[in-house]
Amino acid sequence: MSDEQPNITKSRLGRGLASLIGDAPKDIASDLGDNPMNIGTLPIEQIQANKQNPRSIFSEDELVDLANSIKEKGILQPIIVRQRENNESYEVIAGERRWRAAQIAQLDNVPVIIKNLTDDDALEIAIIENVQRSNLNPIDEASGYKRLLDIYNYTQDDLSRVIGKSRSYVANILRLSNLPIKVQELLSSGKLTIGHARALISSNDPEKLASIVISRGLSVRQTEDLIKSTSSPSFKKTAKSVKDPNIKNLEELITDSLGLKVEIQTKDNVAGKVLINYLDNDQLENIKKRLIS
Structure with a gap:
């Protein structure tokens, strides 16, 4: 034995x-x-x-x-x-x-x-x-x-x-363990769903995109579209289609107030710039008066 x-x-x-x-x-x-x-x-x-x-x-x-x-x-x-x-x-x-x-x-x-x-x-x-x-x-x-x-x-x-x-x-x-630690923490805390996380696995920058998904309240389908857009030459143009609704509303509010087209460009909803479009010097002078007064 x-x-x-x-x-x-x-x-x-x-x-x-x-x-x-x-x-x-x-x-x-x-x-x-x-x-x-x-x-x-x-x-x-x-x-x-x-x-x-x-x-x-x-x-x-x-x-x-x-x-x-x-x-x-x-x-x-x-x-x-x-x-x-x-x-x-x-x-x-x-x-x-x-x-x-x-x-x-x-x-x-x-x-x-x-x-x-x-x-x-x-x-x-x-x-x-x-x-x-x-x-x-x-x-x-x-x-x-x-x-x-x-x-x-x-x-x-x-x-x-x-x-x-x-x-x-x-x-x-098992593939979820390949996500960056910060994204894993967002999933564990419930800030991201498993559907969002699975979509982010295939992205080039899961951490950055996870921040955008949360700040804009994107659905899983919108997240998938955003990820596809980041790998295409027209990324910037496509990204505008999923602009934060609050930013879009603010653009419209300022546009109505000035009577000129206004565009707000943000970077991860932390920094950005405001673009005011004018057609001639008279409109530019009007903008100056509105801002200084």
């Missing part, structure tokens, strides 16, 4: 994930067997957050809603934890939102399932548990996918199968 320790492969872990992090507590229990030492309750202060959690943003409003539900119905699905090296506390592996909401609900004890996991297995489960959730922000999702690819040698087909998404979906999410 070989002395080698059994290898915990993706396929074995993946097979257990459906029961480990599924929606029904009975599925989790069946994965662990009927050993009562694994299932029970713990004082909430003995549980700590997982520093390796792929989820970096927790919506306060959603946590409050979940806390209200917990107050009314309790925690329906146990939190999966493992004992820390000091043997005095436990670390959340799956269910950190429930744990955070339970603190808001001021629970003293929470239902848990205690798993004996290595650091690698705990991280892998934490990543997959999070990327399977529909409310994970796209950048955290992309980061989770990338870690599974880089650390655990998953393929995109493996990811597609484990998380229940199409391969094209996985590929598109």
